[in-house]
Amino acid sequence: MDREQLIKYIQDKFPGKVTLLDCGRVEPFFKVELGFLKEFCQAIRDDTTLGMDYLCNIAGVDSGEHYEVVYSVASVKNKIRFDFKIFPERENPAIDSVIDVWPGANWYEREVWELYGINITGHPSLKRFLLPDDWNQGHPMRKNWDAPDFVRMPEN
Amino acid sequence: MSEIDKLQTEEFVLNMGPHHPSTHGVCRFVLKMEGEVIKDVEPVVGYLHRALEKICENRTYAQIIPVTDRFEYCTSMSCNMAFALAVEKLAAMEIPERAQYLRIIMLELNRIASHLIWFGTTALDLGAITPFLYGFREREFILDLFEMTCGQRLTYNYIRVGGVARDIPTQFVPKCREFLNIFDACVDDYERLLTENVIFVVRNKNVGVLPPEKAIAWGVSGPALRASGVKHDLRRDDPYCIYDRFDFEIPTCQNGDCYDRYIIRIKEMRESAKIVRQALDKLPEGETRAKVKMVFKPPAGEVYSRIENSRGEMGMYVISDGSTKPVRVKMRGGSYNQLQVIPEITRGHKIADLVAIMASMDVIMPEVDR
Numbered sequence: 001m002d003r004e005q006l007i008k009y010i011q012d013k014f015p016g017k018v019t020l021l022d023c024g025r026v027e028p029f030f031k032v033e034l035g036f037l038k039e040f041c042q043a044i045r046d047d048t049t050l051g052m053d054y055l056c057n058i059a060g061v062d063s064g065e066h067y068e069v070v071y072s073v074a075s076v077k078n079k080i081r082f083d084f085k086i087f088p089e090r091e092n093p094a095i096d097s098v099i100d101v102w103p104g105a106n107w108y109e110r111e112v113w114e115l116y117g118i119n120i121t122g123h124p125s126l127k128r129f130l131l132p133d134d135w136n137q138g139h140p141m142r143k144n145w146d147a148p149d150f151v152r153m154p155e156n
Numbered sequence: 157m158s159e160i161d162k163l164q165t166e167e168f169v170l171n172m173g174p175h176h177p178s179t180h181g182v183c184r185f186v187l188k189m190e191g192e193v194i195k196d197v198e199p200v201v202g203y204l205h206r207a208l209e210k211i212c213e214n215r216t217y218a219q220i221i222p223v224t225d226r227f228e229y230c231t232s233m234s235c236n237m238a239f240a241l242a243v244e245k246l247a248a249m250e251i252p253e254r255a256q257y258l259r260i261i262m263l264e265l266n267r268i269a270s271h272l273i274w275f276g277t278t279a280l281d282l283g284a285i286t287p288f289l290y291g292f293r294e295r296e297f298i299l300d301l302f303e304m305t306c307g308q309r310l311t312y313n314y315i316r317v318g319g320v321a322r323d324i325p326t327q328f329v330p331k332c333r334e335f336l337n338i339f340d341a342c343v344d345d346y347e348r349l350l351t352e353n354v355i356f357v358v359r360n361k362n363v364g365v366l367p368p369e370k371a372i373a374w375g376v377s378g379p380a381l382r383a384s385g386v387k388h389d390l391r392r393d394d395p396y397c398i399y400d401r402f403d404f405e406i407p408t409c410q411n412g413d414c415y416d417r418y419i420i421r422i423k424e425m426r427e428s429a430k431i432v433r434q435a436l437d438k439l440p441e442g443e444t445r446a447k448v449k450m451v452f453k454p455p456a457g458e459v460y461s462r463i464e465n466s467r468g469e470m471g472m473y474v475i476s477d478g479s480t481k482p483v484r485v486k487m488r489g490g491s492y493n494q495l496q497v498i499p500e501i502t503r504g505h506k507i508a509d510l511v512a513i514m515a516s517m518d519v520i521m522p523e524v525d526r
Binding site: 008023024025026029053055056057059060061063070072074075076079084102103104106107112128129130131132141142 | 173201204205207209210245246248372373374375376386388392394456457458459460462463469471473475484485486492494496497525526
């Protein structure tokens with residue numbers, strides 16, 4: 001399945017819920033509606049044509065204006081790969097956990113929760129992961145966070 | 157009823173690490189034990205967290221290459237490669253032929269070097285010292301080759317966006333051939349030490365069995381996935397660089413236990429040597445680096461690119477907004493998922509088996525903590 005076929009297949013399968021973004025440079029990049037995430041993941045994994053059984057990566061992103069959570073998925077059997085992202089709300093961001101679909105998502109989600117402060121609904125153990133146990137300085141991967149001893153260089 | 161039968165047993169919690177020599181870095185395991193049997197394991201990570209991803213957001217693309225060296229220092233070349241590849245995909249860049257071949261040579265030599273560390277430390281964890289000395293003897297050869305090429309022995313900063321930093325010196329090719337000529341016999345030596353060693357086999361056979369469906373669901377990749385019988389190698393299945401021009405096998409095993417993971421890596425070393433030999437034969441003359449502007453600004457866009465390094469899938473997710481610095485760099489290493497799956501395959505084994513499993517998964521902590 002080449003890029004165009006893949007885009008068409010996914011858009012036909014999930015009309016209205018999934019839109020193609022133009023930011024993807026090699027593999028196609030989709031936007032998935034916030035509430036539709038878990039259903040979408042389940043569907044692309046169980047679909048025999050796609051069979052996205054392998055979760056490569058989950059990355060939190062803070063673009064400055066909004067948060068994003070990016071999922072990179074692959075199919076070992078069908079050799080397909082694409083990415084999709086969801087946009088949690090700016091205030092009290094929260095997304096559904098996809099551990100039921102890919103158990104390997106566990107630590108990725110913990111990381112997103114810890115470093116971006118995006119709540120993961122349905123995650124069994126949201127506790128300190130990379131940061132020290134007594135950490136109380138917020139979510140360091142957010143763009144508006146600077147280390148206490150960090151001095152930003154002037155722009156020019 | 158004797159006194160000893162009246163004693164109550166109960167579950168207890170045992171702390172292993174963070175400074176345990178078999179954790180290959182700094183990792184702590186919280187073990188729930190019943191006698192000598194592990195009921196549950198919880199890996200506690202983060203001791204080596206250096207905020208590499210945050211650092212990357214404040215660096216230019218050229219400055220990030222040495223940061224990626226520290227991501228997974230056993231195979232720094234492939235970290236450089238993963239990042240350079242992602243940026244090249246963003247900028248749709250053409251790489252000169254000679255640079256392509258040099259990259260393959262370096263990546264495969266680095267894979268061998270990494271597997272040699274694994275070979276030595278695995279045996280060391282299981283109580284054998286000799287393999288460690290043998291493994292590091294040959295690794296020294298490779299490190300000398302790298303030192304000759306880029307001046308560094310661990311953090312190379314050699315593969316850059318657009319090609320490689322500089323051409324190889326004239327002595328490189330004969331020295332490398334000299335190494336390849338002895339290397340196959342060296343691997344035979346390693347196999348004589350461990351492959352049929354009774355203690356080693358008993359410690360590894362049927363320990364930490366990882367079924368293929370579970371391996372895929374947990375995101376396990378690389379030799380650990382192939383040991384479970386899944387023929388998945390990104391060099392073949394999602395070819396990057398010029399791997400499609402080389403002739404090499406992808407070894408697989410069936411059982412998915414620690415012993416199979418050992419066999420896979422031994423076979424992979426031979427295959428890597430085969431690739432280096434072919435690359436040396438075909439190495440063309442010419443430029444080693446495409447023209448890259450001093451102030452390099454890739455066009456806006458996002459890309460997740462992945463390569464196969466010695467521990468599995470190494471991915472780099474890079475977002476560019478068209479400025480000199482990336483918006484986001486996410487590093488994904490194979491060890492992350494391999495460590496995550498360890499509790500699943502350790503339950504019911506003894507503590508000494510956890511050491512064997514940890515060694516066979518070839519987990520390296522800086523890759524997990526970043």
